[in-house]
Amino acid sequence: MAHPAVLTKxxxxxxxxxxxxxxxxxxxxxxxxxxxxxxxxxxxxxxxVDAALVAARHRLPGARPEDDSVIGxxxxxxxxxxxxxGGQREVQQADVVASCG
Numbered sequence: 001m002a003h004p005a006v007l008t009k010x011x012x013x014x015x016x017x018x019x020x021x022x023x024x025x026x027x028x029x030x031x032x033x034x035x036x037x038x039x040x041x042x043x044x045x046x047x048x049v050d051a052a053l054v055a056a057r058h059r060l061p062g063a064r065p066e067d068d069s070v071i072g073x074x075x076x077x078x079x080x081x082x083x084x085x086g087g088q089r090e091v092q093q094a095d096v097v098a099s100c101g
Contacts, residue, residue, distance in 0.1 A: 002043035007056040010040050014053070041100030048100065 002010075017033040040052035044059070057063060 001045065001055075001059055004060050007040075007043065007059055010036055010043065011053065011056055014040060014049070038100045046100075052100070 001007075014033070014036045017029065017036065020029070037049040037052070040049060040056060041047065044052045044055035046052040046055050
């Protein structure tokens with residue numbers, strides 16, 4: 001996972017772009033939002049931006065494990081994802097690209 005300082009910058013940039021309604025902005029703004037979302041996903045080993053934001057925030061200093069919105073789910077090591085039968089498989093780069101790109 002990326003260094004907390006990098007994650008902080010990515011979270012701040014994603015939040016700022018989202019608040020500016022970047023989805024309705026020009027093509028350059030939308031592309032930057034997509035790029036930041038993708039980088040968050042890759043940096044946290046997640047497959048969508050919401051999960052990436054949760055994972056990144058929990059990596060920051062002062063994060064408390066009891067704040068996790070996914071408590072109750074079995075832990076899956078970074079770089080892996082649960083499959084349909086409860087096993088684990090390696091996350092392929094294409095999985096991340098397809099979901100975060």
